[in-house]
Amino acid sequence: MATEGINQGRRRFLTASTAVIGGAGVIVTAIPFVKSWLPSARAESAGAPVTVPLGKIEKGQMVRYAWRGLPVFVVNRTPEQLEWLPKQDPRLRDPMSKESDQPRYCQNEHRSIKPEWMVLIGICTHLGCVPDYKGEVRPEPFDPDWKGGFYCPCHHSRYDIAARVYQGVPAPLNMTVPPYHFIDDTHIQIGVDPKGAA
Helix, strand or coil: CHHHHCCHHHHHHHHHHHHHHHHHHHHHHHHHHHHCCCCCHHHHHHCCCEEEECCCCCCCCEEEEEECCEEEEEEECCHHHHHHCHHHHHHECCCCCCCCCCCHHHCCCCCCCCCCEEEEECCCCCCCCCCEEECCCCCECCECCCCCEEECCCCCCEEECCCCEECCCCCCCCCCCCCEEEEECCEEEECCCCCCCC
């Protein structure tokens, strides 16, 4: 018989060795594939919190920052702008921000932690355009009773200085307030809730 000279121990060793080497090859080949699923360093940093210095933002001024690829508006509101907030309620679609997206600690009349500082994602809730900041309390061509806020040039949606949407415009919701907290009196961090916030 032809199989009489075959060493069964050697055959098992070669079979086991081939299986181990083949399995190791599959693992080595799979590593780059699995790594491609992980976010790049650039993507990880794009989602990282952003620290914003407030010291140079003057009263009535708005400054833009980027967080997670989104424009974030930081506005230092004036006392006059804040004075007009409650007076705009009858003109607003959701004055109490019950349907809007903001952290619980910002669900108040001014939609912020401190009344003078507005932090929001600067995207219109209609079709995603970036609204213009029109902070001065003065008549505008689009609204003779304008008291400061945001105007979307794409489809003419309007928001007050707390980013609450007016009635009768295409935008359905108030603009979004991202999570943020004050590091100290002159810095905020966008992307992280205050300690103890739910």
